[in-house]
Amino acid sequence: MGNVREAVDSGTWSLPQWADQPPDPDLTGASFLLISYGDSEAEAVVQQWEAGLRRTDLDPPVLRFHASAFDRDQLADKLAEARCGVRLMIAGGQYDVLQAMATARALGLETGEITRYATAYEDLPLFCPHCQTTSRAYAEVFDWTDCTGCHRVLTIKPHYSSQRGSFLGVDTR
Numbered sequence: 001m002g003n004v005r006e007a008v009d010s011g012t013w014s015l016p017q018w019a020d021q022p023p024d025p026d027l028t029g030a031s032f033l034l035i036s037y038g039d040s041e042a043e044a045v046v047q048q049w050e051a052g053l054r055r056t057d058l059d060p061p062v063l064r065f066h067a068s069a070f071d072r073d074q075l076a077d078k079l080a081e082a083r084c085g086v087r088l089m090i091a092g093g094q095y096d097v098l099q100a101m102a103t104a105r106a107l108g109l110e111t112g113e114i115t116r117y118a119t120a121y122e123d124l125p126l127f128c129p130h131c132q133t134t135s136r137a138y139a140e141v142f143d144w145t146d147c148t149g150c151h152r153v154l155t156i157k158p159h160y161s162s163q164r165g166s167f168l169g170v171d172t173r
Contacts, residue, residue, distance in 0.1 A: 015141070015160045016098060022091065022117045025052040029113070030085030033078055034064040035100065037092025041119040042066075045091035049115075070096040075103050087113055093120040095136050102165025111162075125166035126156060134166045144172055 022045045025032070034049055036042040043066055053062055061083060067074060070092075079086070088109055090100045097116050104114055126137040126145065133149030141158045147169060154169030161168065 015158060016162075018094075018118045022048060023115055025049045025089065026087045026115050027053070027056060027058065029060065029087030031061040031083040032063070032087050032089060033082050034062060034089045035075070035078070035091070036066045037070055037090070037096035037100070038068065039093070039119060042092040045117055045119065046089070049089050049091075070099045072099070072103050075100055076107060079104065079107055079109070087115065089115040091117045091119060093123060094118045095123040095125050098125050098165040099134075102163065105162070124156070125164075126154065126169045127161065127164050127166040128152065128154060128169050130171060134164065141167065145169070
């Protein structure tokens with residue numbers, strides 16, 4: 001059971017759950033921040049969300065941006081520009097979405113104010129408790145990979161921390 005989606009489907013692990021299709025926009029917000037990370041599929045999802053928001057009678061303020069990869073400072077700046085009652089909608093690869101969610105929560109957003117959709121699963125955020133580094137790992141749960149911080153060989157455990165936005169790595173020795 002090396003695949004994250006399979007582990008989630010089994011219901012036995014503390015892992016993020018991903019929808020098979022992009023969720024509908026949350027229309028309860030006063031304003032909306034739509035972010036796509038990475039590929040054109042993520043950008044298409046954000047365009048779909050924006051079109052759904054524009055079809056309503058609400059005519060809400062919408063700030064939309066695309067980035068090649070997650071950047072904590074960039075997200076913090078965009079959230080600082082947002083209005084009270086903002087709804088954050090994120091699409092992109094698993095690593096970028098999970099890191100953006102954790103950052104947004106650390107900056108004061110509630111989980112219910114965030115809509116997310118993963119377009120790719122080939123990488124994941126991996127936290128090394130030995131050196132306190134979170135890195136992008138091109139691996140799956142139960143795989144072994146090198147920590148980019150301390151270079152230990154880590155086993156990726158099926159434990160996800162929503163506060164850190166990452167999976168737990170444990171020294172294989």
